[in-house]
Amino acid sequence: MRMMIEIDLRNVLPGIHDDDMCVKRLVDLLHSRDGVALVSVEGRAGAGSSTISVEYDPQVISIQQVRELASSMGVALNERYGHLHFETDVPSNSRAHRLVESRLQEVEGVVEVRASASGGVTIEYDRSVVSEDEVSSAIIASGVKRTAPALKEEGKHEGHNHAASSSTNDKHSGWLGRNTELIFALACGTLLLLGFIIEKVGVASLSWVPATLYVAAYVFGAWFTLGEAIQNIKRKRFEIDTLMLVAAAGAAALGAWAEGALLLFLFSLGHALEHYAMGRARRAIEALAELAPETARVVRYGELVEVRVETLVPGDVVIVRANDRMPVDGFVVKGTSSVNQAPVTGESIPVDKRPVGNTEAARSRPDAVEMESKVFAGTINGSGALEVEVTRRSTESALARVVKMVSEAETRKSPTQRFTDKFERIFVPSVLVLAGLLLFAWVFIDEPFRDSFYRSMAVLVAASPCALAIATPSAVLAGIARAARGGVLIKGGAPLEELGMVRAIAFDKTGTLTEGRPRVTDVKVIGGASERELLDVAVAVESLSDHPLATAIVADGKSRLGTTSLPLVTDFANLAGKGVRATVLKQNAWIGKAEMFGVEGVPSLGDAAKKEIDELRQLGRTTMAVRLGDRDLGVIGLMDTPRPEAREALSRLRKLGIERMIMISGDHQLVAEAVASDVGVDEAQGGLMPEDKVTSIRELRSSERVAMVGDGVNDAPAMASASVGIAMGAASSDVALETADVALMSEDLRQVAFSVALSRRTRSVIRQNVYVSLGVVALLVPATIMGLGIGPAVAVHEGSTILVVVNALRLLRYKSSDL
CATH class of the missing domain: 3.40.50.1000 (HAD superfamily/HAD-like)
Known part of the structure; x- marks a missing residue:
C-alpha cells in the first residue's frame, strides 16, 4: 500500500520559487530513489510557497527517510546552485532582452537566464563549474552592463545568493540618449518623405536626389537593426532583425528603394516606440527606489549632523523636518505629525503619528510597534517635526x-507567457x-x-x-x-x-477582518481566586508572548492592576493555535482557549470555568481560561473590533x-x-x-x-x-x-x-x-x-x-x- 506525504517547498529549498530549475532537479532526484513512486509539486506556479507531494511505499522507505532525503537533497542543491539578480542598461524591448539571454547563456557554468523586457536579469549558475565572481566577470566580458545600484542587498539569501540592484537606467544620458533610436527612425521617415516628394514632382535636374535620400534613409533606418542582427548572426540566431534586413536588401535589389526604406522606417519606428513605452513602465518601478532621500540629519554625540542614509544603523536617531521624506524605517520617539504613507502603503489619507509608549520594548521588538508610532522610508512627513529611531538599515527597509x-x-514568466514562448518555438x-x-x-x-x-x-x-x-x-x-x-x-x-x-x-x-487589537471586556474569577491573582498570573505569562490576544491581556491587565510587581515566569512555551504554558510561583500555569484543556496532558477545566466560557461566547467574546496548578483561576473575555x-x-x-x-x-x-x-x-x-x-x-x-x-x-x-x-x-x-x-x-x-x-x-x-x-x-x-x-x-x-x-x-x- 502506498502512502502520501507533503513537504513545504520553503523548508527544503528556501528562498526560491517553484518555477526554478532546482525544484525540477529535486523532483527528479526524489523520484529516482527506491520506494518513491510519484513526486509532484502542488501549489501555485512560481509562487515559492507550494508543497512537494511524495507518494511512497512504507515497506521500502519510511516517512522519516523521505523527509531526510528531501532535506539533504535540498541542502545539496542549495550549495551547488546559486542565483544572481541585477538590472542592465539594455534597451527596453523584446529583441534586446532575448539577445541578453542568448549572450549570458553562453557563459560556462550558467544554467538558466531569464531577462525581463524592463532590463531585469536573473541568472542561475552551477557553483561546481563557476564561482559568483567568475559569473560577474563573464557578464561584463559579454558586453552586458549592470547599472549602478541604487539599492543593493547585502550578503546571501538562504543558500541562493542574489546580487540585487535597482536600475537607474538612462538617467545619466538625458532625453537625447534615451531616444536616439526614435530620432534615427524619424530621420529615416523624413528622408523617405522628401525623396518621395521630389520623385513625384519630377524635376529632371534633381533626378539623383531621391535615390540619395533613399540610401540615407536606409542608413538611419537600419543603424540599430543592423547592429542587433550582426550580434544574432554571431550567435547563430535568426531573429526578426535579420528578416527585415534581408527583405529591405531584396527590395533594393529589385529597385524598390522607396518600399525598402518604408519597411526600415516602420520597423525602426515600431521598436523605438516600443523601447520608449516599455521604458516608461520601467521608470515607474525605478521611481520607487528614488523615494527615499540620500541623506538624513542624525543626532550623534549630542550634535545634529547630515550623513548618507546608508551609514545609518539601528539605534541612530534622525530628525525629520516638516514636509521632508522619511529617510529610514523606524519608530517615533518625539514629536507628533501626520505622515503621507501613500508612496509605500498606498493609503490615500495621511496617518497621525505619535511617540511610542515604551522605547525599550519597541527597540527589542520593532515589528510589534503599532502603526501610530511606526514610519517607513520614502513616506512624507506633514507639518510637525519628528525624531525617529532607526530600526532597519537602508538596504533592509520596506521600500x-x-x-x-x-x-x-519581472523576470518570472506568467502562464500565458510560457504558453506563447512554447507557441513561438513551434511557429x-x-x-x-x-x-x-x-x-x-x-x-x-x-x-x-x-x-x-x-x-x-x-x-x-x-x-x-x-x-x-x-x-x-x-x-x-x-x-x-x-x-x-x-x-x-x-x-x-x-x-x-x-x-x-x-x-x-x-x-x-x-488582524484581517478585525483590527487585531482586541481589548479585555470581562474578567470572571472562579472559586476562591481574586481578580488580582488571576491578572497577576495572566499578565506575567502573556508578557512573554507576541500574540495579539496576549498583548491585549498585558496592556489592559496592567491598567487594572496599577503599578505592581509581577511574579517570576520560567519555562515558557507556546502551544501553537491553543495557548501558552509556563511555570509561575513554582506551579504549572496554562492560559488558552477551552479546547486546549483536557488533552495532551493539560488538566481539564472545571464545570464553573466551562459555564463562564459558554456565557461569554454567547456574547461573542473570545475567551482565555487561566489555570494555576490544580485550580481554575477564572476566564478572561476579549473582543476584537471589526x-x-x-x-x-x-x-x-x-x-x-x-x-x-x-x-x-x-x-x-x-x-x-x-x-x-x-x-x-x-x-x-x-x-x-x-x-x-x-x-x-x-x-x-x-x-x-x-x-x-x-x-x-x-x-x-x-x-x-x-x-x-x-x-x-x-x-x-x-x-x-x-x-x-x-x-x-x-x-x-x-x-x-x-x-x-x-x-x-x-x-x-x-x-x-x-x-x-x-x-x-x-x-x-x-x-x-x-x-x-x-x-x-x-x-x-x-x-x-x-x-x-x-x-x-x-x-x-x-x-x-x-x-
Whole structure:
C-alpha cells in the first residue's frame, strides 16, 4: 500500500520559487530513489510557497527517510546552485532582452537566464563549474552592463545568493540618449518623405536626389537593426532583425528603394516606440527606489549632523523636518505629525503619528510597534517635526525590499507567457519552412523569381511574432508596476494572473477582518481566586508572548492592576493555535482557549470555568481560561473590533464577481459567526487549528480557485495551500512580505479589492494583446501569400506591436475608482 506525504517547498529549498530549475532537479532526484513512486509539486506556479507531494511505499522507505532525503537533497542543491539578480542598461524591448539571454547563456557554468523586457536579469549558475565572481566577470566580458545600484542587498539569501540592484537606467544620458533610436527612425521617415516628394514632382535636374535620400534613409533606418542582427548572426540566431534586413536588401535589389526604406522606417519606428513605452513602465518601478532621500540629519554625540542614509544603523536617531521624506524605517520617539504613507502603503489619507509608549520594548521588538508610532522610508512627513529611531538599515527597509522583489518578479514568466514562448518555438520554424517553399513558387506557377522572392520576404515579415513576444510581458510589467505604486506587491506574472481568476476568498479573522487589537471586556474569577491573582498570573505569562490576544491581556491587565510587581515566569512555551504554558510561583500555569484543556496532558477545566466560557461566547467574546496548578483561576473575555472598512471592501469584492467569501478562525464558532455577521462574510468556520485551516483551504481549492487573506505569520501554511496567498500589513512584517504571493503594504482591507480588480484588468489586457497579435499574423500571412506588399504588411505588423504595448501601458493609469 502506498502512502502520501507533503513537504513545504520553503523548508527544503528556501528562498526560491517553484518555477526554478532546482525544484525540477529535486523532483527528479526524489523520484529516482527506491520506494518513491510519484513526486509532484502542488501549489501555485512560481509562487515559492507550494508543497512537494511524495507518494511512497512504507515497506521500502519510511516517512522519516523521505523527509531526510528531501532535506539533504535540498541542502545539496542549495550549495551547488546559486542565483544572481541585477538590472542592465539594455534597451527596453523584446529583441534586446532575448539577445541578453542568448549572450549570458553562453557563459560556462550558467544554467538558466531569464531577462525581463524592463532590463531585469536573473541568472542561475552551477557553483561546481563557476564561482559568483567568475559569473560577474563573464557578464561584463559579454558586453552586458549592470547599472549602478541604487539599492543593493547585502550578503546571501538562504543558500541562493542574489546580487540585487535597482536600475537607474538612462538617467545619466538625458532625453537625447534615451531616444536616439526614435530620432534615427524619424530621420529615416523624413528622408523617405522628401525623396518621395521630389520623385513625384519630377524635376529632371534633381533626378539623383531621391535615390540619395533613399540610401540615407536606409542608413538611419537600419543603424540599430543592423547592429542587433550582426550580434544574432554571431550567435547563430535568426531573429526578426535579420528578416527585415534581408527583405529591405531584396527590395533594393529589385529597385524598390522607396518600399525598402518604408519597411526600415516602420520597423525602426515600431521598436523605438516600443523601447520608449516599455521604458516608461520601467521608470515607474525605478521611481520607487528614488523615494527615499540620500541623506538624513542624525543626532550623534549630542550634535545634529547630515550623513548618507546608508551609514545609518539601528539605534541612530534622525530628525525629520516638516514636509521632508522619511529617510529610514523606524519608530517615533518625539514629536507628533501626520505622515503621507501613500508612496509605500498606498493609503490615500495621511496617518497621525505619535511617540511610542515604551522605547525599550519597541527597540527589542520593532515589528510589534503599532502603526501610530511606526514610519517607513520614502513616506512624507506633514507639518510637525519628528525624531525617529532607526530600526532597519537602508538596504533592509520596506521600500528597499519592495524595489528588490518587484525587480525579481519581472523576470518570472506568467502562464500565458510560457504558453506563447512554447507557441513561438513551434511557429517560427514552421514559418521559415513556408518561406523557403515560397522561394520556389516560380517553378510551379508562371511568375518571375523576383516575384517569388518578394512574396517569400513579405511572408517572413508578416509572420514574425514580434507583437506576440511583447504582448504578455508588457502587460505583466505594467500591472506589477501599477500595483507597487498602489502599495501592493505582486510577486510575478503567475500570481498576477491567478488572482484575476479566483472566485472565492478566505479570510483569517484576527488582524484581517478585525483590527487585531482586541481589548479585555470581562474578567470572571472562579472559586476562591481574586481578580488580582488571576491578572497577576495572566499578565506575567502573556508578557512573554507576541500574540495579539496576549498583548491585549498585558496592556489592559496592567491598567487594572496599577503599578505592581509581577511574579517570576520560567519555562515558557507556546502551544501553537491553543495557548501558552509556563511555570509561575513554582506551579504549572496554562492560559488558552477551552479546547486546549483536557488533552495532551493539560488538566481539564472545571464545570464553573466551562459555564463562564459558554456565557461569554454567547456574547461573542473570545475567551482565555487561566489555570494555576490544580485550580481554575477564572476566564478572561476579549473582543476584537471589526475593521471599519471591512464591509465596504467585501461589497467591492462581490461587485467584482467573487461568489464566495469565507472566514476561517481559531476562535469559537459562536465568536466567528458574530464577527462574520458584523462584516458581511457569507460563512464562518470557527474552532480551527492551523492544520485545520490548511485542510479547509484545500477542500475549497479542490472545487474552485481560492485566495487566502491573512497576516502572513500564523496563516502562512493556509496561504501556501491557496491558489494565491495575500498578506496584509506587509510594510511592518518581514514574514508577511516574504511568504505571500501578494503583499498588501498597508492594513487597509480595500486593497484586496484593488488587487483583484487590477489582476482582472491585467488578464483582460493580456488576452486582448494575444488575440490582436495572433489575429494580425493570421490575417497577414495569407494576405502576403496572395500578393500583399511588404510595405503594407510591415505597417500592419508594426502597428500591432505598438498597439499591444500602448494597450498594456494603460494599466499604469489604472485607478482604484475604476472598481
